[in-house]
Amino acid sequence: MEFFDINWDETYGTLKILGISLGILILFYFLANYLQKTLKRWLVNKMDDPLLANFLSVIFRLVIILAGFMVVFKFVGLSGVVSGLLAGAGISAFVIGFALKDIGENFLAGILLAFKRPFRIGDVVNINGMSGTVLTLNLRDTQIKTGDGKDVFIPNAQIIKNPLINFTIDGFLRYDFIIGLDYGSDYKGAMKVILEAISDVKGVLNNQKKPNVWISDLAESTLNLQVTFWVDTFDREIGDMEVKTNAIVQVLEELEKAGYNLPARVLEIKNYRDQGFKEA
Secondary structure, three states: OHHHOOOHHHHHHHHHHHHHHHHHHHHHHHHHHHHHHHHHHHHHHHHOOHHHHHHHHHHHHHHHHHHHHHHHHHHOOOHHHHHHHHHOHHHHHHHHHHHOHHHHHHHHHHHHHHHHOOOOOOOEEEEOOEEEEEEEEOOOEEEEEOOOOOEEEEEHHHHHHOOEEEOOOOOEEEEEEEEEEEOOOOHHHHHHHHHHHHHOOOOEOOOOOOOEEEEEEEOOOEEEEEEEEEEEOOOOOOOHHHHHHHHHHHHHHHHHHOOOOOOOOOOOOOOOOOOOOOOO
16 A cells, blocks of 8 residues: 555655754753853852852853754754744844743843852842842742741842842851840949850850940840840851850850849839729
């Protein structure tokens, strides 16, 4: 039957072209991955910025893969299609740009963030009320991990449009807590005890950023002292919250040893039970 009369030469030629085309795509895919890793390592060594290095290497990888598709189109004889695509790039860019406005906006915002570098990998940031540690900058979004372990993907355009707070960009972060003293205490002596106690806590800086004690408030029943100290956020040997906890415990123990009273809030209660009331 003619239905089963197959031109094996033509079929073999078609399969051969498809096989070579697939091989070219696979070659460009692995080449793009290899060059991305190589470029990323080179950029990290040159600029010491993993965030920007990763972003640029991802863009380079996409360019290599796109070049692979162009080569395949040329090989299978679709050069006219390629020329048509390039000729209609203006209209296509307008249509695609309008349809994918948000994606394009986030992509351009990612480029700005990569070169402006308001944060680095490992920085603790607050973006539009969302706090966490920066993990990576992608083409569309930035990934951060919150303190309770959640991974949050924030569109890059939102980061550009909203205030960004970086707590660790210069390596220093200040913490503080309040200590209440009983009125009539030796205030200056207590402040000296606090400074000596907090200076001995591991993780508290004592060089260019020294701890301080201030009188912050004259409360109803206590004189409130504000204790401030700095930590090095680049030092990951001990966590910031652990440093703050140790500082508070150390200060409380030393004040108690020195005989200082740390009163709670005092309430005055009046008893009118035995007093009579006159009728109007």
